[in-house]
Amino acid sequence: MSYHKPDEKTLQALKDIANKLRIHSIKETSASNSGHPTSCCSAAELMSVLFFHTMRYKAQDPRNPSNDRFILSKGHAAPILYAAWAEAGFIKESELLNLRKIDSDLEGHPTPKLAFVDVATGSLGQGLGAACGMAYTGKYFDKASYRVYCMLGDGECSEGSVWEAMAFASYYKLDNLVAILDVNRLGQSEAAPLQHNMNAYKERCAAFGFNTYVVDGHDVEELCKALWHAEQTKGKPTAIVAKTFKGKGLKGIEDQDNWHGKPMPKDRAEELINDLLSQIQSPNKPLHPQLPNENVALADLTPIHLLTAPEYKIGDKISTRKAYGVALKKMGDASPRVVAMDGDTKNSTFSDIFKKAHPDRFIECFIAEQNMVSVAIGCATRDRTVSFASTFAAFFARAYDHIRMAAISQSNVNLVGSHCGVSIGEDGPSQMALEDLAMFRAIPTCTVFYPSDGVSTERAVELAANTKGICFIRTSRPDTAVIYDAGEKFEVGKAKVVRQSDTDQVTVIGAGVTLHEALAAHDELAKEGLNIRVIDPFTIKPLDASTIVASARATEGRVITVEDHYKEGGLGEAVLSAVGEEPGIVVHRLAVSRVPQSGKPQELLDMFGISAKSIVAAVRHTFAN
């Protein structure tokens, strides 16, 4: 197949669209009196060629699964993205002037309130990882011909997550992925470190395994050709490193410092617009994007249920981390949409059980947690898959900005963190998650599962797969007894009262390892005729406030919470929030109060006051009062 240069009329039309996009960007940001027109102007030819020559998509159905995908990783150039969709006919041109208004979906940075936005951007460095997830899905899961294009800024390339994504893309031979770098030299508060050293960009991209072209980012013909070559390249993703100028087309502003994030001054805007208008030769020649090659079926959104009940008997011993692995494999049996990924911890998180059973649906993301989360998000866009990403719970802290953005992206990704708390023992605090409940509780769309045995873990995985928003499942390292019957039903936001009597003196709420400590405390106290009610919250968010309040009232307002987590933001504070507005309830919280150390798990539970012994002491203390 040889390259055919587009005819002069087409090239001129593409140049004209680029200038129209510039004009729209100026008008939008002038109307809102905020925004980033100069960042838009450097990308004008890139956007024009991508949207009106290279990409194949149905303009009136942006989310069609057959469409080529586009991610604007440099999300602050949102105005030009909106302008492109206006030129494509999906947005009314008049709506553009509502940029950043409280009642417009054309927000300052793109969010999926808009059908043509799959993942929210605005926090730099996250788009390429999501693009990798989409490209991986297209190539290996959907086995379709759609291509994925991601535009990044040069300042953005300082983010490490960009390079995690680059490594992933070449490792997995994502030849349906194109990264476009808009190298306009200037960052936000000063020039980007490499400025216009195009050779440095070329060498870095090539070193990361990309088929790399350096182009004049304002030459539409060069862009058409490079993007065509990208499509012909097999076995490697492509990087188009475009040399551009910030504010290109704006006289006196192009390539000048101090114009980042500034709308055009009122007294210059009209002149700049007229100048651009004068360069448009065929203002009325429309260009229509090509349609996709094939029809990719819409995702089957039937809920996914375990084909068989959990196979555990009460008293069996299994860690919740292993129960996750078993559950995930079973979900993979139940539906081809379930895919899993891990950060080189699959033998510890037990996602390797899924990998053995469904090797073509497992993605090893290596030690790159940020990218793993982005890939999981990308795989889940347009509902192509139900994704489960796992690593040690502590290491989701590495990806917290990505998790935050996943919520803004309305993602349904499922994240599973093992090795929570001090109960992991000898590896010590760097491997212990003691703040993850706080992290995930502060994510608005998140459901936080904290199952305490094998049966409830399996049901948590099943529920997570069918629950919208981000789902986090916290699993533990040590083996613990199965306490629920295989037929027990579980629901989000429904706690279980696992021990109760008519003479309960205190309600004790624990989860995971500390639920078992509470059960041990219960048995110990029962020997002396002191009964306590024990509650397993199952989900920390949403928390079953009514069960907890009812139980507290039945135990004279006395509640003890015990968690393998720091004091702040976890189970204790969640319970406080639930009962805080109820009079007459006293809550005593047991949690880890300082950075822990290495030691045997049981020793650490005792040392940090969250073991059965500590619970017994706390019960006696509140009972004495």
Place this chain on the structure above:
Amino acid sequence: MPSAPNYKPGEKIATCKGYGMAVAKLGRYNERVVAMDVDTKNFTCSEIFKNEHPNRFIECYSAEQNMVSVATGCAARERNIVFASGLATFFTRAYDQLRMAAISDSNINLCGSHCGLSDGEDGPAHMGLEDMAIFRAIPTATIFYPSDAVSTEKAVELAANTKGVCYIRTARPETAIIYNSNEDFHVGQAKVVCQSKEDQVTVIGAGMTLHEALAAAEQLKKERIYIRVIDPFTIKPLDAKTIIDHVRATRGRVITVEDHYYEGGLGEAVCSAIVNEPGFTFQRLAVTHIPRSGKMCDLLKIHGIDLNLFALPRPLHPNQMK
């Protein structure tokens, strides 16, 4: 600091600018002070430090994880007193590094600007609404949330001399100076900024919402309803004693209002402090769901954390509280 803050009551300065001025001033008299930023120095105002002490400023570009690591490295063996700044929300990018900084016993100081809804039109990607939650969950952290430029300067001074990870939360909008330059500030010491003998409820706010609470106090005064307003100054450690004493004096009624999500922030911190006090009625106002782009004043209203405590549909009118 060799001299008191140089502001006059009523002057309007954003706390993010107050930070920039304070760090520059601290650096004037102490050569060990260094600062760094992630290509946001024009927003965080760390460029004030850069302009005055260019050879002690490290531009880390758009790489938050690395900035925190570099900060930790610079502070090791006490070679430097480090102040690293960025937008509040982007410290979420470096949370594992912050977690490890505590395990490393590091004394780094961090400043997150444009907290909460104050970045308005940029939209939710730029809004720090979970930063108090994540810093509260760091055992060695001290969290400063100064509400004017005077207390911001004091926060910077205290942070430089406080062990552990110190975080200063600053905001974008200009706000009035409310403290005299000679006001004394301490970690874990709240300030009662508005009180009378007839106060019916204690309102605790910080940053923007402290100013909203003060404005509400003014408005309610006209209707002969009096509220007590407390500025916690540090969210961690929180001055539980002052809060409890004053809430008792206002018949056990307390409202917290924060430019942050419900979970893990000021409201939960106060709740933790007062939960076992009998007879307290507690209401929390915070941001409930992911916000959208818009003008800050509109966003504050939509999320119910603006001046108009009075007009809210929720039963928060002091006369309606039990």
